[in-house]
Amino acid sequence: MPKKVVSIVVFPGSNCDRDLDIAVQKYMNVNTELVWHDDPNIKNQEMIFIPGGFSFGDYLRSGALATKSPAMKEVIRLSKKGVPIIGICNGFQILTECKLLDGALIDNYKRIFICKENFVKIENKNTPFTKNMHKNIVQFPIAHAQGRFYTSEDNLKRLEDNNQIVFKYSSRDGKINKSENPNGSMNNIAGIINKNKNILGLMPHPERAVNFSEDNDGISFFRGLQNLL
Amino acid sequence: MNLRKLLKMIYRVYINFKEGILDPEAEAIKKTIDSMGYKTIKNISKGKFFDIEISSSKNTLGDLEKISSDLLSNPIIENFKIIKK
Numbered sequence: 001m002p003k004k005v006v007s008i009v010v011f012p013g014s015n016c017d018r019d020l021d022i023a024v025q026k027y028m029n030v031n032t033e034l035v036w037h038d039d040p041n042i043k044n045q046e047m048i049f050i051p052g053g054f055s056f057g058d059y060l061r062s063g064a065l066a067t068k069s070p071a072m073k074e075v076i077r078l079s080k081k082g083v084p085i086i087g088i089c090n091g092f093q094i095l096t097e098c099k100l101l102d103g104a105l106i107d108n109y110k111r112i113f114i115c116k117e118n119f120v121k122i123e124n125k126n127t128p129f130t131k132n133m134h135k136n137i138v139q140f141p142i143a144h145a146q147g148r149f150y151t152s153e154d155n156l157k158r159l160e161d162n163n164q165i166v167f168k169y170s171s172r173d174g175k176i177n178k179s180e181n182p183n184g185s186m187n188n189i190a191g192i193i194n195k196n197k198n199i200l201g202l203m204p205h206p207e208r209a210v211n212f213s214e215d216n217d218g219i220s221f222f223r224g225l226q227n228l229l
Numbered sequence: 230m231n232l233r234k235l236l237k238m239i240y241r242v243y244i245n246f247k248e249g250i251l252d253p254e255a256e257a258i259k260k261t262i263d264s265m266g267y268k269t270i271k272n273i274s275k276g277k278f279f280d281i282e283i284s285s286s287k288n289t290l291g292d293l294e295k296i297s298s299d300l301l302s303n304p305i306i307e308n309f310k311i312i313k314k
Binding site for chain 2: 061108109111184
């Protein structure tokens with residue numbers, strides 16, 4: 001049987017698309033198609049990834065200009081049809097700017113670019129994206145300057161009530177508090193899903209956690225996505 | 230001054246953070262001003278503006294409002310204000 005094909009949308013300034021491509025092909029056992037941002041057609045609609053990077057140089061606000069790309073208009077249309085969509089880092093920023101996910105990602109609390117490994121607690125395993133991950137706490141690299149998740153108190157409550165918060169920054173043993181919060185995100189939020197559970201956004205980079213051994217937590221993330229296809 | 234230049238239609242769109250959203254850049258600037266010895270500066274908020282020249286005044290304000298809320302600002306975190314220059 002031919003392998004299934006998932007799409008990765010690439011913008012001017014994306015820089016995690018190749019890493020993502022390798023991780024997806026290897027651990028989801030699929031082929032990929034890289035879709036250039038000005039292509040209004042996304043042929044392969046099994047799953048769509050929006051990669052990390054600095055789309056359009058992060059001009060205006062991170063992710064803002066990418067929202068108007070022809071490919072993103074198609075992503076927005078397909079999202080309404082239930083196509084699984086994952087945005088990582090700048091991809092998460094783009095999805096919030098498109099209003100496909102709640103909130104906004106703004107300057108880190110200390111206004112520096114953070115690049116380090118961080119522990120992340122999986123807050124909700126009852127999502128198509130996380131249900132096959134074995135561990136409750138994983139280690140993923142983060143690399144961003146605008147990762148502070150912000151939303152209104154009402155929206156935050158709604159996200160919590162609907163179990164839409166999927167990942168939170170935590171300590172090695174899963175403690176969630178201010179000292180484990182790298183960027184000042186509300187309630188340590190690192191990733192959320194939409195209400196219909198077909199769109200996931202996360203700031204950490206699972207595609208950068210696949211290289212060194214089978215234990216790397218990115219591997220279980222991508223393997224776990226196979227059930228969505 | 231030539232007439233054409235005089236008749237230029239320019240609007241300025243101001244964008245700033247909504248109240249209550251911490252802006253670390255403005256905080257850092259405030260701290261520096263404090264360290265310069267000024268005692269009366271209570272608070273600083275930072276924003277940006279866009280000068281937008283238009284070719285026709287037809288539907289302009291409506292279009293500018295749409296552009297401002299749909300692209301130039303993110304209504305979750307920012308306010309905008311449009312003034313005629």
